[in-house]
Amino acid sequence: MYPSRHRSFSGPLALVYGALIGYASLYPFEGWRWPPGAAWHDLLRLPWLPPQGSFDEISNGLGYLPLGLLLAVWASRQGLPALAAFAVAVAAPGCISFTLEAAQHLLPGRVPSARDWALNTAGAAAGAAVGVLLVAAGALRHWERWRTRWFEPDSAGAVVLLVAWPLGLLYPAPVALGMGDVFDAVARTLQAAQGGLGWPAPALAGPSSRPGTATALGPIAEGACIALGMLAPMLLALSVTRARTRRIVVVVGAVPVAAAAMALSTALNFGPQNAWAWVTPAAVPALGTAAVAGLAASLAAPRAAAALGLAALAALVALVSQAPSDPYYAASLQAWEQGQFIRFHGLSQWIGWLWPYAAMLWLTLRLARPPRRG
Numbered sequence: 001m002y003p004s005r006h007r008s009f010s011g012p013l014a015l016v017y018g019a020l021i022g023y024a025s026l027y028p029f030e031g032w033r034w035p036p037g038a039a040w041h042d043l044l045r046l047p048w049l050p051p052q053g054s055f056d057e058i059s060n061g062l063g064y065l066p067l068g069l070l071l072a073v074w075a076s077r078q079g080l081p082a083l084a085a086f087a088v089a090v091a092a093p094g095c096i097s098f099t100l101e102a103a104q105h106l107l108p109g110r111v112p113s114a115r116d117w118a119l120n121t122a123g124a125a126a127g128a129a130v131g132v133l134l135v136a137a138g139a140l141r142h143w144e145r146w147r148t149r150w151f152e153p154d155s156a157g158a159v160v161l162l163v164a165w166p167l168g169l170l171y172p173a174p175v176a177l178g179m180g181d182v183f184d185a186v187a188r189t190l191q192a193a194q195g196g197l198g199w200p201a202p203a204l205a206g207p208s209s210r211p212g213t214a215t216a217l218g219p220i221a222e223g224a225c226i227a228l229g230m231l232a233p234m235l236l237a238l239s240v241t242r243a244r245t246r247r248i249v250v251v252v253g254a255v256p257v258a259a260a261a262m263a264l265s266t267a268l269n270f271g272p273q274n275a276w277a278w279v280t281p282a283a284v285p286a287l288g289t290a291a292v293a294g295l296a297a298s299l300a301a302p303r304a305a306a307a308l309g310l311a312a313l314a315a316l317v318a319l320v321s322q323a324p325s326d327p328y329y330a331a332s333l334q335a336w337e338q339g340q341f342i343r344f345h346g347l348s349q350w351i352g353w354l355w356p357y358a359a360m361l362w363l364t365l366r367l368a369r370p371p372r373r374g
Contacts, residue, residue, distance in 0.1 A: 009156040010077065014070035020350060021063065025100040031108045043105045046098075046114035060116050061123035067093050069122030072131025073140065082132045089128030094121040134213060152302060155240035157362045161355065165233045168351035169261035174223060174323040176262055176278045177229025180313075180356035181320050222317060223282035223289070228316040230258055230290035231297075235309030236359055238294070239302045239366065251294035257285055303371060310363045313356045 036040070051057060068089045076086035097120035104110035134140065151159065168179050237250045267275040297305055 008071040009071045009160045013160055014067060014074055017067050017070065021067065021096070022100060023350065025142070025239055026103060026107065026110070032106050033108065035105055043102045046101050046112050046117055047355065049113045049115050050113065057119065060119035061328040064093050064123035065127035068127030069131040072128040073135065076132070082136060086128050089131060090121065090125045093124035097121060109318040131217040150242060150246055152242060155346045158236055158240045161359050161362060162233060162237055164351050165355060166257055168225060168355045169258065170265045170268070171348035171352035172265065175225045175320060176283055177258060178225050178316070178320040178323060179352050180317040181227060182353040211335050219282045222280065223286040225316065225319040225323065226283055226286035226302055227290040228312050228319065230255065230287055232309055232312045232316055232356065232359065234290065234294035235297055235305050235312055236363065238297055238305035239309060239363065244298060247298040248295065251291065251298055254294070255291055303367065306363045306366050310360055310367070313360045315354050
């Protein structure tokens with residue numbers, strides 16, 4: 001056991017990550033049917049398929065590595081010895097993977113595979129081994145000491161959100177750093193459900209509600225969206241960071257992290273040669289404005305930074321919801337949803353959609369608590 005003034009986020013993060021793996025494994029959740037002539041025990045038989053390519057092989061292994069690592073850390077924090085923690089961190093992902101592979105028998109668009117299950121379990125085992133070794137080497141104690149020096153108590157939720165933020169940027173957004181574009185997805189789901197019930201002429205807005213042929217956001221609105229998308233995680237970090245010098249480091253370090261995540265996202269969607277195509281004439285001034293505003297906010301108290309972050313997130317969501325779609329954005333979504341990025345689709349998509357709302361909820365709960373004395 002590792003007593004700490006901070007709450008561990010390894011357990012909750014493992015649950016969330018496991019749920020996202022389930023989403024990615026069963027996406028697109030359409031066409032469920034029982035295989036003709038199959039008995040229930042036939043679903044437990046997974047065929048050993050030939051290799052599907054190096055990308056699939058690597059993604060199947062790496063996709064479960066973080067889950068094994070998180071579970072190993074969580075089990076160690078519960079007081080389990082190293083061997084028991086390793087066993088839990090391998091058995092649980094192995095069972096999850098087998099269940100999801102068996103469920104793919106019911107989806108015509110997915111193919112169950114014993115090879116995928118073996119690769120998933122091997123990836124979880126590698127992550128579990130890393131987690132057990134980190135615990136044995138005392139890395140958790142070093143992490144706790146570092147976290148105590150840098151962050152306020154009860155900062156686990158903010159740390160998880162800050163770690164997840166670059167992952168959410170990998171999912172294509174209508175505007176650079178413009179996370180939270182969930183309204184069209186909800187409208188499409190409700191529209192499909194309404195049409196499936198046979199109701200006349202759905203009145204719900206769908207993707208077409210954003211005029212694909214309309215002009216994009218103006219330079220001022222686009223710049224404001226990018227600046228708010230950069231400023232929001234800065235303010236979230238400032239709401240839990242202790243010393244002023246460390247708060248400056250957090251603000252300055254957020255800019256290259258965002259730039260690297262956006263470059264990787266653009267490279268994945270449009271090719272490495274276009275990695276910096278997201279840097280529009282409005283992007284550079286917006287990032288500079290966000291950096292200056294973040295440095296100014298580093299002088300404010302943590303609760304004031306939390307209040308400013310809440311306002312910035314609300315404004316960001318409002319602006320992103322007004323951004324029109326375009327053919328390039330639609331093409332990038334199709335590449336993620338139907339191409340080789342399908343295994344990461346669930347993780348990046350849900351983080352990109354829900355991150356601002358989760359951050360607003362966390363900041364609201366933090367502001368609702370009475371101020372800490374001393």
